[in-house]
Amino acid sequence: MLVHSHQGGQYCANAYRALLDQHDCLRPPGRRDECLDNAQAKSLWSRLKTEELGSREWPVFRDLTDAQHSVATYFDYYNHERRHSALAY
Known part of the structure; x- marks a missing residue:
């Protein structure tokens, strides 16, 4: 890990x-x-918190399985579907 x-x-x-x-x-x-050392990772986590977790009610996850599924689904969306300004959309 x-x-x-x-x-x-x-x-x-x-x-x-x-x-x-x-x-x-x-x-x-x-x-x-050096804030730019991990700029891409920081951007990903920021977007996850804003776009995925920000819309959920408390408690954010039902259990660990729900958390893992939510994060994995968002990462898949982020990497394969979401438009990125760094790539000129």
Whole structure:
């Protein structure tokens, strides 16, 4: 599993890093304070929150299966159907 963070203090704590290591989680290399390093990923998550999750009532998901299905369906739409400004629509 890949765990992305903004390298804030809470994500650099020894206990947190040990927990990730214990569960074989990878921390991607990233430069501190470089907001453009993950611009595409940040855009995807922002659109998911706005377009998919923003329209749902609380609780957002019925269970883990519902969450996984919702995110997978949105990613499929985002990658194959959604128009992107970076691609001149």
